[in-house]
Amino acid sequence: MKYLSRTIAAIFTAGLMLNSPATLADEAVKVYAQKNAHRIMEDFRTFLSMPNVASDSDDMMKNANWITDYIGKRGFTGEIVTAGGAPYVIAEKKVSGAQKTILIYAHFDGQPVAPENWTTPPYEPTLRDGTVESGAKLINWPKRGESFDPEWRLFARSAGDDKAPVIALMAALDGLEASGQTPSVNIKLILDGEEEAGSPTLGGILEKYRDRLTSDLLLFCDGPMHQSRQRQLVFGVRGAMTVHLTAYGPKRPLHSGHYGNWAPNPNDRLVQLLAKMKDEEARILVPGYLDDVRPMSEAEAQAIAALPHMDEALKADLALGDTDGGGKRLEELIMSPAIVIKGFEGGGTGSKSRNIIMPSATASLNLRLVPDQTPDNLKASLTAFFDSEGFWQTDDEPTDKELMAHEKVLKVEWVAGGYGAFRSDLDSPVARKLISILNDIDGEATLLTPTMGGSLPIYLFEKELEAPIILLPVANHDNNQHGRDENIRLQNLWDAIDVYAAILKKFGS
Numbered sequence: 001m002k003y004l005s006r007t008i009a010a011i012f013t014a015g016l017m018l019n020s021p022a023t024l025a026d027e028a029v030k031v032y033a034q035k036n037a038h039r040i041m042e043d044f045r046t047f048l049s050m051p052n053v054a055s056d057s058d059d060m061m062k063n064a065n066w067i068t069d070y071i072g073k074r075g076f077t078g079e080i081v082t083a084g085g086a087p088y089v090i091a092e093k094k095v096s097g098a099q100k101t102i103l104i105y106a107h108f109d110g111q112p113v114a115p116e117n118w119t120t121p122p123y124e125p126t127l128r129d130g131t132v133e134s135g136a137k138l139i140n141w142p143k144r145g146e147s148f149d150p151e152w153r154l155f156a157r158s159a160g161d162d163k164a165p166v167i168a169l170m171a172a173l174d175g176l177e178a179s180g181q182t183p184s185v186n187i188k189l190i191l192d193g194e195e196e197a198g199s200p201t202l203g204g205i206l207e208k209y210r211d212r213l214t215s216d217l218l219l220f221c222d223g224p225m226h227q228s229r230q231r232q233l234v235f236g237v238r239g240a241m242t243v244h245l246t247a248y249g250p251k252r253p254l255h256s257g258h259y260g261n262w263a264p265n266p267n268d269r270l271v272q273l274l275a276k277m278k279d280e281e282a283r284i285l286v287p288g289y290l291d292d293v294r295p296m297s298e299a300e301a302q303a304i305a306a307l308p309h310m311d312e313a314l315k316a317d318l319a320l321g322d323t324d325g326g327g328k329r330l331e332e333l334i335m336s337p338a339i340v341i342k343g344f345e346g347g348g349t350g351s352k353s354r355n356i357i358m359p360s361a362t363a364s365l366n367l368r369l370v371p372d373q374t375p376d377n378l379k380a381s382l383t384a385f386f387d388s389e390g391f392w393q394t395d396d397e398p399t400d401k402e403l404m405a406h407e408k409v410l411k412v413e414w415v416a417g418g419y420g421a422f423r424s425d426l427d428s429p430v431a432r433k434l435i436s437i438l439n440d441i442d443g444e445a446t447l448l449t450p451t452m453g454g455s456l457p458i459y460l461f462e463k464e465l466e467a468p469i470i471l472l473p474v475a476n477h478d479n480n481q482h483g484r485d486e487n488i489r490l491q492n493l494w495d496a497i498d499v500y501a502a503i504l505k506k507f508g509s
């Protein structure tokens with residue numbers, strides 16, 4: 001997800017300062033984390049110093065070994081496993097007397113880096129007193145006994161996405177133990193070493209190790225938090241598919257003057273087809289396409305109504321005079337499927353334009369799915385729609401014979417790997433328990449986001465595991481994830497420790 005501008009962050013930070021929360025978090029854990037900040041940060045720094053591009057198996061094994069050792073010191077029995085791809089770490093810590101188990105997902109690989117774009121090297125963790133964009137200055141790493149300002153940021157690849165959960169979770173366990181407290185749950189971990197590469201072997205891992213991953217709750221700890229910096233749970237993601245559509249005209253480019261009005265123009269054909277797929281508010285018109293869409297529940301409608309309104313600030317930030325969706329807010333609109341024209345190619349424009357009728361025009365579409373749409377059903381409704389528009393369809397480059405045999409030809413290329421959405425119930429007993437634990441941390445209501453607009457293959461977990469799945473993001477929204485100068489705001493790390501401690505302490509009680 002792309003981070004929002006400083007303007008928006010400033011608006012919300014200002015809002016937050018007005019009602020700075022009373023602290024009801026586990027004081028002992030908080031005190032522990034502050035007293036041990038130097039050690040925790042030093043561990044984080046070591047972890048972040050290890051390059052972690054999924055395709056480099058030596059590097060990924062170093063990370064995996066470091067993790068198994070680090071969590072092993074906290075009583076986890078961990079194992080590095082693969083299903084023909086990058087290493088994953090699966091691990092378990094049994095707590096005597098605990099009846100319930102929480103499974104936590106995070107990933108320890110990071111996006112590839114272009115070091116020349118970074119202000120400081122991506123695998124040399126560095127502190128600044130704010131974002132690079134705001135001109136924040138470098139801070140010398142504090143000596144033992146010196147403190148870390150919570151508004152400082154730690155810059156390194158994977159600082160925000162997604163190495164923090166391992167550090168914060170272990171710090172929470174250390175804090176509980178140091179204060180004589182026991183987690184109320186058994187803890188299992190699945191740490192992904194290839195998320196940024198699309199987790200190609202995750203399905204295999206889950207299939208192979210499903211029996212070791214059973215739990216009462218899967219907490220999916222990835223992604224940025226809400227722009228308001230308020231604590232947040234996310235209950236779903238959209239699915240995603242890609243299709244390329246190509247319409248055809250004459251077999252070679254023709255003079256647009258001599259042949260215009262006579263030779264069919266593939267640009268016209270494709271534009272007309274695309275224009276029929278949605279109305280002016282971007283509502284989908286393809287017959288049958290919306291048939292399976294799960295209606296929004298009362299709880300989801302209420303949760304959306306309770307979220308801070310982002311639309312006006314976003315519109316100002318993006319210089320938008322209007323938005324799609326007939327006036328509905330962003331969080332409601334992403335509950336619906338989307339058909340997005342990603343790009344269109346059918347001849348040159350500007351100085352590259354020529355007065356010709358092109359042989360073909362291609363558009364690439366990104367489809368975002370919601371529950372309970374399936375890739376197969378969407379393919380079927382689009383196939384029927386193209387058919388009803390008079391197109392003969394093929395997934396191959398049509399031959400001259402095929403082009404001559406049909407009035408209109410459309411090449412339809414589905415990109416492999418499309419998958420459906422995931423959304424869990426805001427009202428389930430597990431969700432309610434988790435929400436109340438988080439709300440009790442400081443008495444502030446946790447933001448409940450029914451779905452994010454983006455996509456993750458959570459359906460794989462849903463397929464193999466029984467447990468309810470809830471997303472718990474911990475990183476600041478402006479962490480520059482995937483980009484240069486990725487960072488985590490230190491307060492987000494301290495907050496994550498509090499959140500994990502509260503969940504471990506109370507979920508099983």
Ligand SMILES: [Zn+2]
Nearest residue numbers: 161162222223
């Ligand atoms: Zn991530």
